[in-house]
Amino acid sequence: MTSPPRLTVYRCPDDGQLVAARADACSTCGRSDLEPHEVSGDGFVVVWTTIHVPPTRYAGEAPYTVVIVELDCGLRTMGRLIGDSGRELGAHVWLHHVDTERGPIFEPVDPM
Amino acid sequence: MREVSIAGVGSTPFGKLPDSGIVELAADACRDALADSGIPRERVQALYLGNFIGERLADQGALAPVVARRLGLDGIPATKVEAACASGGIALRHGYLTVTAGIHDVVLVAGVEKMSNIPTGDVTAALATAGDEWLEMRTGLTFPGAFAMVMQAHMARYGTSREQIAAVSVKNHDNGAANPKAQFRKPTTVEEVVNSRFVAEPLRLFDCPPISDGAAAAVVCTADIARQYAARSVRILASGQGSGPVALSGMDDLTSFPATVRAATEAFGQAGLGPGEVDVAEVHDCFTIAELVATEDLGLVPPGHGGRAVEAGETAVDGRLPVNPSGGLIAKGHPVGASGVGQVYDLALQLRGEAANQVDGARIGLAHSMGGCGAAATVHILARD
Numbered sequence: 001m002t003s004p005p006r007l008t009v010y011r012c013p014d015d016g017q018l019v020a021a022r023a024d025a026c027s028t029c030g031r032s033d034l035e036p037h038e039v040s041g042d043g044f045v046v047v048w049t050t051i052h053v054p055p056t057r058y059a060g061e062a063p064y065t066v067v068i069v070e071l072d073c074g075l076r077t078m079g080r081l082i083g084d085s086g087r088e089l090g091a092h093v094w095l096h097h098v099d100t101e102r103g104p105i106f107e108p109v110d111p112m
Numbered sequence: 113m114r115e116v117s118i119a120g121v122g123s124t125p126f127g128k129l130p131d132s133g134i135v136e137l138a139a140d141a142c143r144d145a146l147a148d149s150g151i152p153r154e155r156v157q158a159l160y161l162g163n164f165i166g167e168r169l170a171d172q173g174a175l176a177p178v179v180a181r182r183l184g185l186d187g188i189p190a191t192k193v194e195a196a197c198a199s200g201g202i203a204l205r206h207g208y209l210t211v212t213a214g215i216h217d218v219v220l221v222a223g224v225e226k227m228s229n230i231p232t233g234d235v236t237a238a239l240a241t242a243g244d245e246w247l248e249m250r251t252g253l254t255f256p257g258a259f260a261m262v263m264q265a266h267m268a269r270y271g272t273s274r275e276q277i278a279a280v281s282v283k284n285h286d287n288g289a290a291n292p293k294a295q296f297r298k299p300t301t302v303e304e305v306v307n308s309r310f311v312a313e314p315l316r317l318f319d320c321p322p323i324s325d326g327a328a329a330a331v332v333c334t335a336d337i338a339r340q341y342a343a344r345s346v347r348i349l350a351s352g353q354g355s356g357p358v359a360l361s362g363m364d365d366l367t368s369f370p371a372t373v374r375a376a377t378e379a380f381g382q383a384g385l386g387p388g389e390v391d392v393a394e395v396h397d398c399f400t401i402a403e404l405v406a407t408e409d410l411g412l413v414p415p416g417h418g419g420r421a422v423e424a425g426e427t428a429v430d431g432r433l434p435v436n437p438s439g440g441l442i443a444k445g446h447p448v449g450a451s452g453v454g455q456v457y458d459l460a461l462q463l464r465g466e467a468a469n470q471v472d473g474a475r476i477g478l479a480h481s482m483g484g485c486g487a488a489a490t491v492h493i494l495a496r497d
């Protein structure tokens with residue numbers, strides 16, 4: 001299996017603090033001109049939910065699963081999860097791709 | 113700082129009210145509250161109106177001036193307050209602040225929402241605007257989904273059971289059955305809750321509030337004016353407000369909302385009271401798990417004990433600490449911008465000894481309102497006057 005794609009987060013040039021969004025200021029020093037920084041898309045599922053009543057824009061897609069993933073770098077991010085086998089606290093997942101509308105899409109590692 | 117009272121309260125029923133628009137609902141509740149207070153309309157100096165999604169669901173902006181004019185209150189400052197589902201609680205806080213600071217003597221506070229005539233997917237999308245769009249909601253997360261995540265975290269950390277969480281819904285439906293203003297007037301069972309259909313796994317339909325129309329209002333004034341006009345008033349002892357992360361992925365602990373903790377700490381400090389002195393509480397049960405977390409964050413029960421407390425009947429009307437005797441948002445209904453003021457309507461009746469599920473000898477009441485998944489919260493402590 002090839003290694004998964006990496007995820008772009010943002011990094012404070014002063015102290016190295018990572019944040020998920022460019023709009024956020026550094027949570028350590030408050031600096032706002034953060035630089036894009038690539039991290040591993042590997043992580044584990046903190047919590048998951050499977051949405052059965054979707055907002056109108058994703059009406060045709062339910063049910064689908066959304067997860068909070070704690071990445072190897074320690075940062076938490078939210079994304080969709082492909083398939084059913086990762087719907088477990090602590091499940092090992094990695095980034096499949098980043099969708100322009102839906103954001104990060106994860107998949108379980110070694111799906112059964 | 114001046115002593116502040118609530119001289120009168122009013123409320124429409126909460127539910128599907130197809131014959132009333134958003135402006136009529138707000139005006140009806142305001143007229144009720146003014147009549148209850150005995151204070152002439154001409155003495156009202158300002159209006160604070162809580163509303164979340166009136167522009168989006170009812171196509172009406174500038175809502176506060178529109179409602180003021182409908183009431184014949186042309187010319188007074190009329191301000192809409194928005195912080196998602198905490199809008200009503202924050203409107204009350206602004207009424208309290210301007211009166212206690214001596215800026216106004218009589219202020220009308222109201223909250224309103226009109227939701228029931230809109231398709232569920234559109235309501236779900238409108239409510240989701242209280243989350244962080246770029247970081248989280250664009251994934252397709254919904255508010256039931258956000259609280260489903262909180263539910264999982266609470267179950268994993270504290271061993272809270274599915275049945276304990278369902279017990280919140282059973283208690284609140286029991287309470288709503290006796291409340292003439294409530295949308296749901298029928299009891300339910302743990303079996304019915306845990307077998308209802310999934311909205312956002314593991315959260316089910318009976319863990320959720322209904323989609324509601326409704327409005328509530330309160331006349332906030334100096335304690336002197338309340339004594340002069342009102343047959344029965346209640347005192348506002350304290351008002352606290354806090355904010356917290358909008359994104360769940362920004363929360364270190366998914367089982368506690370810092371906004372609630374901060375608002376409660378401020379309010380208890382102002383009142384010179386502790387959680388053990390609260391006789392009755394109306395808390396923000398936007399989902400069953402939210403009531404458990406609220407009782408813990410407010411200090412009414414120790415962290416992690418919310419599930420055990422409800423299961424043991426401690427938070428029932430006849431329990432050690434009655435929580436949501438009105439039926440809460442789950443059974444009474446959740447017209448989101450109105451809910452924070454609706455809680456104060458119910459608490460005022462409790463402290464006046466006039467409530468549908470009257471708590472014997474209630475002297476101190478607590479109202480807790482929360483917006484988003486912990487983005488904003490208010491805590492008000494009320495006392496029998």
Ligand SMILES: [Zn+2]
Binds near residue numbers: 014030
């Ligand atoms: Zn920094």
